[in-house]
Amino acid sequence: MAESNNQSAETKLSDVHKRIKAAFETFDNAANNTVDVREIGTIIYSLGCFPSQADLHDFIAEVEEDHSGYIHLDRFLPAMTKVLLEHKFPPIPKDLLLQAFEVLDKDNKGYLEPEELTKYMTQEGEPFTQEEMEEMLTGLADHERNVIYYKDVINQLAIDPDM
Amino acid sequence: MGCGMGKSELQAALLIQRWYRQYVARLEMRRRCTWNIFQSIEYAGEQDQIKLYNFFGFLMDHFTPARNLISHIFRENEICRDIEWERYFCYKSIEVPESYTGPHLTFPMTFCGVSKLMEAFKHKQQLHARYVLQILGETWRLLRILPNINYVSVCHNQEITICGDLHGHLEDLLLIFYKNGLPSSEKPYVFNGDFVDRGKNSLEILLILFGFLLVYPNDVHLNRGNHEDHIVNLRYGFTKEILGKYRVHGKKILKLLQKIFSWLPLATVIDHKVLIVHGGISDMTDLNVIERVDRHRVREACWLGLITILSNVRILTSYDWFDGLVNSTDISIQIVDLLWSDPMPQNGCIPNEVRGGGCYWGPDVTEEVLERHNLQLLIRSHECKQDGYEFCHNRRVLTIFSASNYYEVGSNRGAYIRMGPDLVPHFIQYQASRTCRELTLTQSVGWTERSALRALREQLFVHKSDLISAFQEFDPNNTGMISLRHWASATETVLNLGLPWRMLRPQLVNSTKYGMVDYQQWIRELSITEPKLEISDTSILETMYKNHSNLETIFRIIDTDHSGSISFEEFRQTWKLLSSHLQTEISDEAIADLAQSIDFNKDGSIDINEFMEAFRLVDLSDVYFYLCSKFRPLVTLLHEGT
Numbered sequence: 163m164a165e166s167n168n169q170s171a172e173t174k175l176s177d178v179h180k181r182i183k184a185a186f187e188t189f190d191n192a193a194n195n196t197v198d199v200r201e202i203g204t205i206i207y208s209l210g211c212f213p214s215q216a217d218l219h220d221f222i223a224e225v226e227e228d229h230s231g232y233i234h235l236d237r238f239l240p241a242m243t244k245v246l247l248e249h250k251f252p253p254i255p256k257d258l259l260l261q262a263f264e265v266l267d268k269d270n271k272g273y274l275e276p277e278e279l280t281k282y283m284t285q286e287g288e289p290f291t292q293e294e295m296e297e298m299l300t301g302l303a304d305h306e307r308n309v310i311y312y313k314d315v316i317n318q319l320a321i322d323p324d325m
Numbered sequence: 326m327g328c329g330m331g332k333s334e335l336q337a338a339l340l341i342q343r344w345y346r347q348y349v350a351r352l353e354m355r356r357r358c359t360w361n362i363f364q365s366i367e368y369a370g371e372q373d374q375i376k377l378y379n380f381f382g383f384l385m386d387h388f389t390p391a392r393n394l395i396s397h398i399f400r401e402n403e404i405c406r407d408i409e410w411e412r413y414f415c416y417k418s419i420e421v422p423e424s425y426t427g428p429h430l431t432f433p434m435t436f437c438g439v440s441k442l443m444e445a446f447k448h449k450q451q452l453h454a455r456y457v458l459q460i461l462g463e464t465w466r467l468l469r470i471l472p473n474i475n476y477v478s479v480c481h482n483q484e485i486t487i488c489g490d491l492h493g494h495l496e497d498l499l500l501i502f503y504k505n506g507l508p509s510s511e512k513p514y515v516f517n518g519d520f521v522d523r524g525k526n527s528l529e530i531l532l533i534l535f536g537f538l539l540v541y542p543n544d545v546h547l548n549r550g551n552h553e554d555h556i557v558n559l560r561y562g563f564t565k566e567i568l569g570k571y572r573v574h575g576k577k578i579l580k581l582l583q584k585i586f587s588w589l590p591l592a593t594v595i596d597h598k599v600l601i602v603h604g605g606i607s608d609m610t611d612l613n614v615i616e617r618v619d620r621h622r623v624r625e626a627c628w629l630g631l632i633t634i635l636s637n638v639r640i641l642t643s644y645d646w647f648d649g650l651v652n653s654t655d656i657s658i659q660i661v662d663l664l665w666s667d668p669m670p671q672n673g674c675i676p677n678e679v680r681g682g683g684c685y686w687g688p689d690v691t692e693e694v695l696e697r698h699n700l701q702l703l704i705r706s707h708e709c710k711q712d713g714y715e716f717c718h719n720r721r722v723l724t725i726f727s728a729s730n731y732y733e734v735g736s737n738r739g740a741y742i743r744m745g746p747d748l749v750p751h752f753i754q755y756q757a758s759r760t761c762r763e764l765t766l767t768q769s770v771g772w773t774e775r776s777a778l779r780a781l782r783e784q785l786f787v788h789k790s791d792l793i794s795a796f797q798e799f800d801p802n803n804t805g806m807i808s809l810r811h812w813a814s815a816t817e818t819v820l821n822l823g824l825p826w827r828m829l830r831p832q833l834v835n836s837t838k839y840g841m842v843d844y845q846q847w848i849r850e851l852s853i854t855e856p857k858l859e860i861s862d863t864s865i866l867e868t869m870y871k872n873h874s875n876l877e878t879i880f881r882i883i884d885t886d887h888s889g890s891i892s893f894e895e896f897r898q899t900w901k902l903l904s905s906h907l908q909t910e911i912s913d914e915a916i917a918d919l920a921q922s923i924d925f926n927k928d929g930s931i932d933i934n935e936f937m938e939a940f941r942l943v944d945l946s947d948v949y950f951y952l953c954s955k956f957r958p959l960v961t962l963l964h965e966g967t
Contacts, residue, residue: 188354207350214343254344262337286338296573298345305413319348 175243182242185209186235195235199226202233206242211251215288221245256316263312273309407469414465414581416458419574430456432463436509439536443502446495446529454574457532461581464535467542468588473620474612475546475593477513479746487515487601487742487750489706489714489725490550493524493562496757497729497739498533504753505741508537508545515593517706517725518550518603518664521563524728528566531582549589550603551664551683551707555579587621591663594700598748601704605666605722606694607684608674609659618660667708668717668724688718695721704742704750713740713754729756785833785851791819796844806841890930 185208189201197205202225203218213221225237245251266282267274276299283290283298290298302315421429428445430438430452442452452460479485486505491498508514516534521527538545551557558564558579567582568575592602592615600612665683669675672687695703703722709731715724729739740754785792795815799807807815809830830837834847 185354203346204350204353207347208354212343212347214339215346253347254340259340259344262340265333265337266341282334282338283342286335288339288342290342293572294346294349297349300573300576 175247178243178246179239181209182239182246183235186238190235196232197238199231199233202238206245206251209242209246210253211245212253213251217251259316260313263316267312272313273304273307273311275309276303279310410584411462414458414462414577416455416462419453419455419458421453421455425453427451427453428456430459432459434460434463434536434539436507436540439533439540440507442536443499443533446526446533447499451570452532454571454578457528457571457578458574458581460532460535460539461578461585463539465581465585465588467539468585468590469621471588471590473591473616473618475590476597477515477546477593477595479513479596479744479748481746483511483513484743484745485513485515485595487517487704487725487744489517489727489739489741490519490709490731491516491524491530492519492552492728492731493521493527493530493566494728494730494739494757495524495526495529497727497755498530500729500739500755500757501727501741504755505743508541510541510544513541513544513546515546515595515601516548517593517601517704518548518589519552519706520547520550522552522558523562523731525562525566527563528570546593547589548593548601548603549586549591549664553586553589555583555586584621591615591620591660595744596746596748598700599702599704599744600695600698600700602663603705604662604664604683604707605668605686605705606690606703607659607662607666607686608690608693610662610694611659612698615659615663620660665707668705668722670717688721691718691721702748702750709737710740711737713738714742714752723750785816785820788819789848789851792816793844793848795819800844805845806838806843809837809840809842812842812844892930 185205186195186197189197189205199222202222203213206213206218206221221241222233225233225241227234227237263274264270266278280295280299284292284295299310302310304311427450428441430442445452477485486501488501506512514537520530520534524530534545534547538547552563555564564579567579571578592600592612594600594612662683665677667677667683667685668691669685669687672689674684674686674690677683677685691703695701701721704725705722706725706727708724708726709728710724710726713726713729716722717724723742725740725742726737727739727741729737731737731739738754738756740752742750742752744750792815795818796807796812797803799811799815812834813830830842834842835850837843
């Protein structure tokens, strides 16, 4: 019993390592096991995690080599493994997300105007840059009506990250 | 904190931001994976195929998005009508901010507009997305009415210029334009594909080429290359370039480019005798068939190549879309052949496995296809050549490649072809060199003047004996002296450069007495002061300034006080003078505009560098040759006026 548990734990660990390495390698341009620190967010997100910006900063502080701008796999791997095994930055459940949008949609219209969303995204929380905002609007707004039908968007983005 | 927003709003915003950032990151990961996939594909060989297989296998196992990713790459394009696309690509809602320092364009596109664009790109400015979409939109509209094959004739007294791969090397394109002149109705051009990828100015090249296409649609001909293909672009750098330069509108621009690429013509035929196509031919090539095809519907050539390789990777055969893709028509394959094939020394026609598309065709196929179509020469590009060009198949196939230093600095020269009505190709080779370019940009007045004078003196020295004979005709009494007027007239007769020698005289002739030239002495001085020809390699400097001498001469004509710069007033006066003799009216406004547009640092005067730059932009053939051809009457008039 114990043995099979250990085995599955080992396999699980090795799987996690493989996943982390594969994601890391995608951005390891020089094939020297380092990535630019600016890509770390993307890597962590792509592994199914949903850290906040603050979380990311903390993580990077832990693994970056003395502000060199690079992160080595040697330090990333154990840190990231821990994150994955402990489910540190779990995904956001759909209903919670829907609730969040509904909070912002004060008039209960079922959609958000671009200006409304912009106001919240660029002034609250961990604000978007203007670029990020423009991209979000371009990506999420309905082409014809130019509003964000958030319910549809949530479903759409969950399944297929396609624009 | 925000403007008095409650805690719940804050939490909600945080949540949404976190969620959206994750989404964007997944997209980025996708893009990167696609990138890596095609990077792996580039290399043939068993080892790499295994690597690819492993990579694919791993992706499939560990990334659920990967399955969608792969099917997304190969999914049939959405069938939208052009009208819907036009709306999507509309630039009108994009505002150009006050802070924008790049060029502003007006439409319809004009020669000045393209010149402005080139100038901006030389100064490393970026065109605003609004204008990019505008130019691309106009280009798309134009391309849709062009046929698959451009039939062109070379007029009497004209030559057509044919360029090969440019691959984002802006400096090479600018070099070609500098050496050869800008496109115009008198100077037709064919660009034989592969404008993008690898080099870092692919978009700039496209915008310039499209700009000229819009201004001179009958004289600029673009052939599609295998790199005018959005899937190839993913791997080879163009996609990255666009997305890097245009973070907000990059995707839209790429989409519109995708359409434009599919609408680029496939071939150009000159005088029904010379076929120009990017890759080459195959034993199946039939121009009559190609003429009638819906070229924009042809499936991406690269996909066929990818399939060839992936077909060895069995994990993919389970997908439905795979079979659909393999069922390509013969016509698609014919077009792929045009864009991807390479010549080989042996007879026959075999699939091109290195490229993954097109074929290798032999001399027998060349003969057969050329004869069947009553053609005499095939000009193609697609392969880098050490000297910029290369003949093969008994000189029936000519490869022309215009991106110098393609692999690395010093790897190869670029070349272009000039061809007159006799359809005999002449080659001009060059090599863009970074250091040289910097030098030219910061050229000092003294340097230019010296080299210009040097060039002129060389010319005079070379024609020594002829000059003496000509002078002696004006000096029947053998006094050894002739008037300035005669000196100018004789020099022009001999050298036939169409230069205003009277104006140049102070720079060239030291010994004058009372309006007379001691021509024997002068010839002797020429010999003494004739500078040793500098021995340099194909250094761009030497070549440029040898050709530049006449231009600099014009500048010196205008710079009457030799200050190294000319004021607006000098400029205006000189142009007024010229225009009154050139039988064309140039209004004060036009002159003022011209002066102002040349005064790049806006200090109210035009220094020699600016002027040189202006002439580089304002087409030599439009202005210079025009002026030179008019200088004869000017010279005559001036003589008469003495």
